[in-house]
Amino acid sequence: MSIHDDLPRHLTAAYPDTPDHLHRLRERLAAAARADGILDIAYRTVDSPVGPLLLAATDIGLVRVAYQREGHDTVLQTLAERISPRILLAPARLDTTVRELEEYFAGTRTAFDLPLDWRLSAGFRASVLHRLPDIGYGHTASYAAVAALAGNPRAVRAVGTACATNPLPVVVPCHRVVRSDGSLGGYLGGVEAKRALLTLEDAA
Amino acid sequence: MTSTQPFETVVEQHGATVLRVCRAVLGPADADDAWSETFLAAMRAYPDLAAGANVEAWLVTIAHRKAIDVVRAAGRRAVPTDRLPDTPAPPAPDGPDPDLAAAVTRLPHRQRQAVAYHYLAGLPHGEVAAILGGSTDAARRAAADGIAALRRTYPPATTRKGDLR
Numbered sequence: 001m002s003i004h005d006d007l008p009r010h011l012t013a014a015y016p017d018t019p020d021h022l023h024r025l026r027e028r029l030a031a032a033a034r035a036d037g038i039l040d041i042a043y044r045t046v047d048s049p050v051g052p053l054l055l056a057a058t059d060i061g062l063v064r065v066a067y068q069r070e071g072h073d074t075v076l077q078t079l080a081e082r083i084s085p086r087i088l089l090a091p092a093r094l095d096t097t098v099r100e101l102e103e104y105f106a107g108t109r110t111a112f113d114l115p116l117d118w119r120l121s122a123g124f125r126a127s128v129l130h131r132l133p134d135i136g137y138g139h140t141a142s143y144a145a146v147a148a149l150a151g152n153p154r155a156v157r158a159v160g161t162a163c164a165t166n167p168l169p170v171v172v173p174c175h176r177v178v179r180s181d182g183s184l185g186g187y188l189g190g191v192e193a194k195r196a197l198l199t200l201e202d203a204a
Numbered sequence: 205m206t207s208t209q210p211f212e213t214v215v216e217q218h219g220a221t222v223l224r225v226c227r228a229v230l231g232p233a234d235a236d237d238a239w240s241e242t243f244l245a246a247m248r249a250y251p252d253l254a255a256g257a258n259v260e261a262w263l264v265t266i267a268h269r270k271a272i273d274v275v276r277a278a279g280r281r282a283v284p285t286d287r288l289p290d291t292p293a294p295p296a297p298d299g300p301d302p303d304l305a306a307a308v309t310r311l312p313h314r315q316r317q318a319v320a321y322h323y324l325a326g327l328p329h330g331e332v333a334a335i336l337g338g339s340t341d342a343a344r345r346a347a348a349d350g351i352a353a354l355r356r357t358y359p360p361a362t363t364r365k366g367d368l369r
Contacts, residue, residue, distance in 0.1 A: 010358070011304060015227050015305060022220060025240060026219065036244065043212075079210070086247055086251065087212050088212050
């Protein structure tokens with residue numbers, strides 16, 4: 001009956017949400033965390049011709065590029081579990097990555113010059129991924145050829161698995177690995193994304 | 205097992221509430237510093253937070269300590285105490301006070317904290333007691349006394365300030 005019965009509710013209203021103010025505080029937190037060396041993973045998203053990409057970097061380098069179909073929240077959760085939960089939306093660390101991606105998608109960049117943090121891949125998969133930049137811009141290689149490049153010509157299926165679990169797609173060009181018969185094969189970003197990237201590289 | 209949710213999610217879910225708590229306990233001028241210090245300290249300790257911990261209570265506990273630090277750093281009280289100074293706010297207007305936030309800053313520190321932690325952060329009185337020290341009943345009483353004091357100044361109450369203790 002009385003407004004006083006609602007006093008606790010009015011109390012919350014007495015401190016109204018201030019999204020802009022909070023946004024500035026969060027930016028300040030990201031900068032302070034980075035300066036204190038506790039920002040283990042910085043991330044942001046960026047729009048691209050193959051959909052929004054999640055970019056995440058440690059202080060070593062770019063550690064993850066993720067397509068939307070992988071589920072950005074799921075990817076961040078996995079990063080929290082496998083590397084560290086000290087993760088913030090903090091675009092500054094990814095400025096160079098974003099610029100190089102923009103140049104790549106504009107057709108003016110044919111190779112990435114970025115520090116990479118490879119810790120999400122290990123063993124034979126890692127050695128496969130390390131060979132992929134050898135496949136030049138605008139070229140493709142078969143799964144079998146990549147298996148040979150990685151030192152195990154019979155591990156064709158493992159090459160497929162390595163590409164399907166590439167933590168750094170686009171930058172580490174698993175999209176250039178295709179079937180021996182010339183068909184595209186699968187792609188973790190979807191076959192349309194694979195086609196789009198190969199088309200972009202052919203046209204450049 | 206430890207916490208694994210990305211810290212960004214913690215900031216997203218609790219940032220606004222913790223800012224309200226800081227504003228209520230410290231007033232607007234020092235709230236930003238307390239908020240920043242709270243989340244920076246929380247992020248530092250976050251990998252060791254137990255899975256299933258009450259994250260809001262954990263954050264409010266840190267905010268409680270940081271609020272004390274901020275007040276100390278501001279040099280307003282050189283007294284070595286774990287308590288906040290009482291009534292740093294301007295005097296109440298003569299009559300009903302529509303500015304509830306200002307009225308909160310005029311509450312005695314323990315009532316102010318109990319009101320903020322229970323009514324703004326939504327912590328049960330037991331959790332508030334764990335933060336403030338003392339019994340659950342004492343925390344409940346402090347929150348009730350604080351609300352009662354606010355009712356005396358918040359419209360449409362007509363009680364004048366002179367009637368407040």
